[in-house]
Amino acid sequence: MQGTRVLLAEDNELVALTLQAQLTSLGYDVVGVADDGMRAVAMVRELQPDVVLMDVRLPGIDGPEAAGQINEVAPRPVIFLTAYSDQEIIGRIERSGAWGFLLKPVQSTELAPAITIALARFQEVQQLRLRVRELGETLEARKAIERAKGVLMQRLSLSEHDAYEYIRTHARDRRVRMKVIADEVLAGEWAPMA
Incomplete structure (x- = not known):
């Protein structure tokens, strides 16, 4: 309050x-x-x-x-x-x-409970919206990584596991998220070498 x-x-x-x-x-x-x-x-x-x-x-x-x-x-x-x-x-x-x-x-006695409850529900909804957005971003990242794995498997004749490790290793070496590497692979901006 x-x-x-x-x-x-x-x-x-x-x-x-x-x-x-x-x-x-x-x-x-x-x-x-x-x-x-x-x-x-x-x-x-x-x-x-x-x-x-x-x-x-x-x-x-x-x-x-x-x-x-x-x-x-x-x-x-x-x-x-x-x-x-x-x-x-x-x-x-x-x-x-x-x-x-x-x-x-x-009445004064009605104001505080109404405000308290409205603020609590609003915060809950805001947190849920944030969580939904985060989950959506995670899902999009996973989809991009899956598509990039497919490109790498085809270009470099890698197994699915090796394509995943390839993306993960390059992301770790560059200190970026795996989605960054995946997006570069999918955009053709990054030509991976075996």
Whole structure:
């Protein structure tokens, strides 16, 4: 909680001031208050908050649209604040990639748990995305190495094991990843000698 940077996106000045006071009393650092959707997106880029509390109905672009843009340019957990809970609003919030939803008037006792849970889930998802990206890169490297082994087996009449060792040895000698050697072999930039 301490040091968590919060951006508020709320066009009602009284509600914004109340939320700001509640958050500050809970130990959060309110880094800014946006009074419309476009400003909220710009402030997320500029201020890099940890979490965004956003009204659903904002001037300009509304909350769900702003949240979608935030998810594209600078992903952050967005918790929506609204006085409305009809299915159309809930559906738009869900499709926007929201990390939470609180009904107005928001009680101080609801803020900390909502922010804590949103941040925890966001971190989990970010770690999973990173892991998926790493696994994808590993898979691509293995595919490239397999294709390069095939090229070496054909060019140099090597066994599969010897072609693998050839790539591994050259990578170790040059202190690069095996994928670098494999990519060079596949691109024809590197003419291996037996």
